[in-house]
Amino acid sequence: MKVPFFRFDSIGERIKEDLVKIIESGRLTRGEFTKKFEEEFKNFLGVRWVKTVNSGTTALYTALRALDVKGKYVVLPALSFMATVDAVLLAGGIPLVIDVDETYTMDINQLEDALKRYDVKVILPVHLFGNMADMPSISWLAQKYGAYVLEDSAQAHGAMLEGVKAGAWGDISAFSFYATKNVSMGEGGAVAVKNPSLVERVKKLLDFGDTPAFNFRLSEFQSAVGLNSLRRVEENNRRRREIAQRYNESFKDIFQLQKERGYCVYHVYSLRHPKRDLITEELGKRGIATKVYYPYLLHELRNTPHLPTPNAQKFKKELFALPIYPSLTDEEVDYVISTLLEIAQKL
Numbered sequence: 124m125k126v127p128f129f130r131f132d133s134i135g136e137r138i139k140e141d142l143v144k145i146i147e148s149g150r151l152t153r154g155e156f157t158k159k160f161e162e163e164f165k166n167f168l169g170v171r172w173v174k175t176v177n178s179g180t181t182a183l184y185t186a187l188r189a190l191d192v193k194g195k196y197v198v199l200p201a202l203s204f205m206a207t208v209d210a211v212l213l214a215g216g217i218p219l220v221i222d223v224d225e226t227y228t229m230d231i232n233q234l235e236d237a238l239k240r241y242d243v244k245v246i247l248p249v250h251l252f253g254n255m256a257d258m259p260s261i262s263w264l265a266q267k268y269g270a271y272v273l274e275d276s277a278q279a280h281g282a283m284l285e286g287v288k289a290g291a292w293g294d295i296s297a298f299s300f301y302a303t304k305n306v307s308m309g310e311g312g313a314v315a316v317k318n319p320s321l322v323e324r325v326k327k328l329l330d331f332g333d334t335p336a337f338n339f340r341l342s343e344f345q346s347a348v349g350l351n352s353l354r355r356v357e358e359n360n361r362r363r364r365e366i367a368q369r370y371n372e373s374f375k376d377i378f379q380l381q382k383e384r385g386y387c388v389y390h391v392y393s394l395r396h397p398k399r400d401l402i403t404e405e406l407g408k409r410g411i412a413t414k415v416y417y418p419y420l421l422h423e424l425r426n427t428p429h430l431p432t433p434n435a436q437k438f439k440k441e442l443f444a445l446p447i448y449p450s451l452t453d454e455e456v457d458y459v460i461s462t463l464l465e466i467a468q469k470l
């Protein structure tokens with residue numbers, strides 16, 4: 124059996140009608156689908172205002188520009204996709220990279236160290252692999268030290284902690300709707316704003332007017348695809364969690380699992396083992412595709428200031444990800460489990 128790392132859902136039948144409607148109307152951008160997507164996503168998150176953009180990277184960049192980080196420290200975790208640090212650099216901020224804990228999100232003790240030692244303008248937690256960062260502690264520390272909070276929620280559509288969704292904790296938040304994300308439109312992103320003082324600042328950066336601005340707009344086609352995906356995200360997240368629970372039960376005595384915080388939506392299912400490279404090679408030989416998230420740490424990648432990162436250094440060498448997506452069948456899950464257990468026996 125071959126199990127791909129990701130399989131695209133066929134969306135043709137479901138959205139054909141919407142796409143035809145867009146073509147027939149002739150309104151290809153800034154139309155009803157984008158408006159509807161922004162309205163429904165805003166209600167889904169429970170935030171004040173949502174504006175779509177063309178990627179998660181531009182969402183982060185726009186949020187950081189709105190927070191005016193030029194020449195200021197932005198604290199972020201060592202383990203994330205490179206766009207998290209790149210957006211800070213592009214916006215003129217100074218990335219200050221700190222360690223992660225067993226949830227693979229920002230280490231809170233180190234965050235407080237960083238806040239004590241540096242004049243930090245923005246705390247930028249990442250809800251990695253669909254798992255919530257420790258937002259109650261981060262919010263408390265942000266208030267104590269007078270910093271803004273920008274959540275990188277690119278991997279956490281629908282994740283929740285204490286009844287509050289990822290993206291609705293901080294002052295502002297960035298989402299990606301890249302093809303493999305839990306809410307997808309192929310390419311796309313959104314800035315979600317909770318702090319009322321930031322709404323006008325984001326608007327100014329996106330609409331041609333007072334400030335020189337890029338055009339980061341989506342087309343109506345992308346919004347129609349995204350709307351369809353958004354309406355299925357809760358059901359799809361439940362399926363992801365069901366698969367993760369089966370994996371967790373099967374692997375908990377052999378591998379190190381990601382420690383869950385709150386309602387994790389498993390954008391990525393990760394395991395840790397010192398013999399990672401051997402295991403992924405053996406899985407590959409048996410038709411099971413895996414990936415390494417992430418083979419780099421952000422401060423090493425971009426040579427930025429950082430605190431010691433012993434956990435992230437270790438995790439970088441041990442982490443690997445198994446297939447997890449809504450269309451993964453029970454038979455495929457069974458095959459992944461039995462194959463990995465068989466490999467583990469021989470380690």
Ligand SMILES: Cc1ncc(COP(=O)(O)O)c(C=O)c1O
Binds near residue numbers: 181204207249275
């Ligand atoms: C944590 C994180 N931040 C930012 C991004 C950037 O999003 P995009 O690829 O849509 O630019 C991604 C995903 O790709 C991501 O996983």
